[in-house]
Amino acid sequence: MNLLLIRHGQTDWNIARRFQGHSNVPLNEFGRKQAAALADRLSAQQVDALYSSDLERAIETAKMIVHLSGCKPDLHSDLRLREINFGDWEGLSYNEIKEKYPEALLVRENDVYKNAPPNGETLEQLTMRVQSMLDELYLKHKDQTVIIVAHGGVLQILLCCALKLNPTMYWQFHLSTASISEIALYPDGAILNMMNDTSHLEKIIWDK
Numbered sequence: 001m002n003l004l005l006i007r008h009g010q011t012d013w014n015i016a017r018r019f020q021g022h023s024n025v026p027l028n029e030f031g032r033k034q035a036a037a038l039a040d041r042l043s044a045q046q047v048d049a050l051y052s053s054d055l056e057r058a059i060e061t062a063k064m065i066v067h068l069s070g071c072k073p074d075l076h077s078d079l080r081l082r083e084i085n086f087g088d089w090e091g092l093s094y095n096e097i098k099e100k101y102p103e104a105l106l107v108r109e110n111d112v113y114k115n116a117p118p119n120g121e122t123l124e125q126l127t128m129r130v131q132s133m134l135d136e137l138y139l140k141h142k143d144q145t146v147i148i149v150a151h152g153g154v155l156q157i158l159l160c161c162a163l164k165l166n167p168t169m170y171w172q173f174h175l176s177t178a179s180i181s182e183i184a185l186y187p188d189g190a191i192l193n194m195m196n197d198t199s200h201l202e203k204i205i206w207d208k
Helices: 014-015 029-041 054-067 093-099 102-110 125-142 152-162 167-172 199-207
Strands: 001-008 047-050 075-077 145-152 180-186 189-197
Touching: 001 152, 014 180, 029 054, 047 054, 047 125, 054 075, 054 093, 054 145, 093 102, 125 167, 125 199, 145 152, 145 199
Parallel strands: 001 145, 047 075, 047 145
Antiparallel strands: 001 180, 180 189
């Protein structure tokens, strides 16, 4: 199975560096231009299936890929592709969290895999749902090409799962908004063919 991993386009909270999590933040104007550039990039790509997080910023990106590109697969939304739930920290910047929740932040940073933000989700819980999604896709789409439109944290964990890396190494992958990464899955393992490609965004960046 060949996976094309796409991070959603830019939102205003991305610019402000606010924790988005499960919050339903829409794309901003530049994010919609990014999504259109993604669609153009994928216009000649043969795609068998497209899956997206159900959150607005991902769905909007996925719909633009379907409607403006040459690939017309059915769009499937799945809760398992949501970003990690940051609970009470959503909408806040890191500095605001550090000021308002210093003890909870210290506890989480000491063991991010097992400890969640207040009313949020652990990295372990995120890993379990992403691995479940990956296993299901592999059974359904052997020898096919699948697009996944999701969030930075989800795709970082998906890469860890596919490459058999410890999920706590997720931070070593950087995925820009509207980037494309490509990973091929085989019975014996996976090969990362492309990482954080944003070449399709060059024109709109210069026009910004």
